[in-house]
Amino acid sequence: MPGEARSNAPWPKGFPSDDYVRSSRGLEQFLFALEPKRNSGVLDLGGASQANISFITGLGHRISSENLLEGVDQIWHDDSTSEAGKIEGFLDQVMNYQYSSFAGVFVWDALQFLPQPLLQAAINRLHDVLEKDGVLLAYFLADEKLTTVPTYTHRVMDNKSILLSPRSLRTRNQFLNSRAIENLFQNYKTIKFFLTKDHLREVLVVR
Amino acid sequence: MSPVSSIRDPEPVRQTGTTASIGKSVMIKGTIISREDLYLDGEFEGGVELQEHRLTIGPNGRVQASVKAREIVVIGTIHGNVEATEKIEVRKEAKLIGDIRTARIVIEDGAYFKGSIDIMKPEVKQQPEKPRPQQAAAAAASSGPQAAQPVVVAGSENKRP
Numbered sequence: 001m002p003g004e005a006r007s008n009a010p011w012p013k014g015f016p017s018d019d020y021v022r023s024s025r026g027l028e029q030f031l032f033a034l035e036p037k038r039n040s041g042v043l044d045l046g047g048a049s050q051a052n053i054s055f056i057t058g059l060g061h062r063i064s065s066e067n068l069l070e071g072v073d074q075i076w077h078d079d080s081t082s083e084a085g086k087i088e089g090f091l092d093q094v095m096n097y098q099y100s101s102f103a104g105v106f107v108w109d110a111l112q113f114l115p116q117p118l119l120q121a122a123i124n125r126l127h128d129v130l131e132k133d134g135v136l137l138a139y140f141l142a143d144e145k146l147t148t149v150p151t152y153t154h155r156v157m158d159n160k161s162i163l164l165s166p167r168s169l170r171t172r173n174q175f176l177n178s179r180a181i182e183n184l185f186q187n188y189k190t191i192k193f194f195l196t197k198d199h200l201r202e203v204l205v206v207r
Numbered sequence: 208m209s210p211v212s213s214i215r216d217p218e219p220v221r222q223t224g225t226t227a228s229i230g231k232s233v234m235i236k237g238t239i240i241s242r243e244d245l246y247l248d249g250e251f252e253g254g255v256e257l258q259e260h261r262l263t264i265g266p267n268g269r270v271q272a273s274v275k276a277r278e279i280v281v282i283g284t285i286h287g288n289v290e291a292t293e294k295i296e297v298r299k300e301a302k303l304i305g306d307i308r309t310a311r312i313v314i315e316d317g318a319y320f321k322g323s324i325d326i327m328k329p330e331v332k333q334q335p336e337k338p339r340p341q342q343a344a345a346a347a348a349s350s351g352p353q354a355a356q357p358v359v360v361a362g363s364e365n366k367r368p
Contacts, residue, residue: 041323048297048320053312057326064323100323153316 009148009169015199017150019165021157025194026137026202028160030104033135033206034061040103043129045110051155051163052106064100068110068122069151069170071095076115087121095122097129105130107138108154109200111184112172119174120184127187130207136188140201144175231267245276248283258292266300279309281318288322 011017034040042056047067056063071094076086105126114122126136141149149172152164176184178193178201185191185205194202226244229235233249241257248265255262257276264270268283279291281301289295291309299317306322314320 048314048318049316050312050314053314053324057312057324062323062325065320067319067321070319 011150011166011169012146012148015150016164017166019163021161021163022196022198022200023161024202025160025196026139026192026204027156027162029192029194029204030106030135030137031059031159033133033204034059034104037061037103040131041100043097043100043102043105046106046108046154049153049155051157055156061103064097064102066094068094068107069113072114072118076118083117087118090118091121091125095125095129100129101131101134102129103131103134105134105136106154107136109139109141109151111138112140112149112174112176113151113170115173123184124187127207132207133189134207136205136207138203138205140176140181140203141172141199142201143199144177147172226261231265264301 034042038060039062041062041064043064043066044052044056045066045068046052047070048065053063053065071090075090075093078086081089107126111119111122130136139154143149148169151167151170153167155163155165157163174180181193181201181203182191188205188207190206192204192206194204196202226246227241228246229249229251231248234251235249236252238254239245239251239256241255241260243257244261244263245255245257246263246265247255247270248267250269252271254272255270255274255276259277261278261280262274262276263280264283264285266282268285270284271286273287273289274285275290277291277293279289279295280298281289281296281303282298283300284302286304288305289303289307289309291307293309294311294313295307295309297303297312297314297318297320299315301315302319304319304321307324308327309324310327312324312326
């Protein structure tokens with residue numbers, strides 16, 4: 001399929017190809033920010049997972065699930081539609097939360113795989129649906145050279161660790177350095193970067 | 208020819224044990240209210256209500272409806288809001304688009320779900336309030352030998368002669 005983002009390239013070295021648990025300061029801070037809020041909404045853009053549903057609802061929150069990358073695959077690669085039409089279609093069909101607002105959004109590693117024209121539109125939509133002082137957790141690969149990178153399913157194990165399960169290899173649409181990430185979230189109140197020992201750059205953004 | 212004969216004959220609703228079944232070639236529009244478990248493997252549009260029972264959407268089931276049951280198992284597709292007072296199970300082949308309200312949820316890896324999940328506390332059936340020991344003792348002391356009769360509590364089926 002033209003523009004298909006999934007790849008059959010060999011698994012890159014240095015990236016776990018089996019499930020692994022990593023600790024996440026970003027997750028810890030995300031959950032800390034949610035703590036004073038009760039019965040709030042949390043949006044998980046990594047798709048539905050039992051672990052995340054149990055964890056978030058166990059904290060007394062409502063959870064909404066959406067698989068952002070699956071949405072991209074379904075809508076973006078339709079060559080019969082104009083770019084503007086695809087953006088509109090994506091926002092209407094995949095990121096349509098007109099009756100909801102969220103105190104937190106798990107974006108995980110999805111943003112770097114969004115086509116460039118869609119990226120800012122998606123971030124603006126998240127700005128619309130996040131409540132004031134709502135938090136967003138996103139991961140970006142820090143390795144600039146790789147274009148085909150692994151995607152993982154992220155499952156919250158406890159308030160500071162995540163189980164990552166390999167999903168597929170995808171073509172990264174853009175490498176986002178710290179400056180580019182700051183620019184993307186310029187409408188948000190604060191942005192916090194967490195340094196990690198592996199390939200990931202954790203980012204916590206406050207609306 | 209009667210007008211009905213021009214419509215594709217639906218499979219009759221079969222009963223297996225205490226479970227009613229709607230087969231994969233059946234298409235229904237309307238409201239289903241059932242007082243027994245239901246296995247729905249056909250196409251359905253409308254509303255389903257099985258207050259105290261279990262609803263299974265089979266692998267061929269395509270439901271566009273608001274659904275309410277005690278327990279719901281989804282193997283096929285549901286497009287609509289779903290409420291399960293006890294538990295909902297979304298199998299890996301399932302596709303569910305809609306909001307879920309339930310006491311417990313099991314969602315298998317690979318299941319497609321788009322919507323929100325609201326966990327509600329399971330309904331606790333109200334037990335009639337038992338008299339506290341001190342009150343019972345006081346009542347027994349004040350009313351003499353007649354107090355030895357069983358206490359009739361609200362909702363009990365005991366009837367006085």
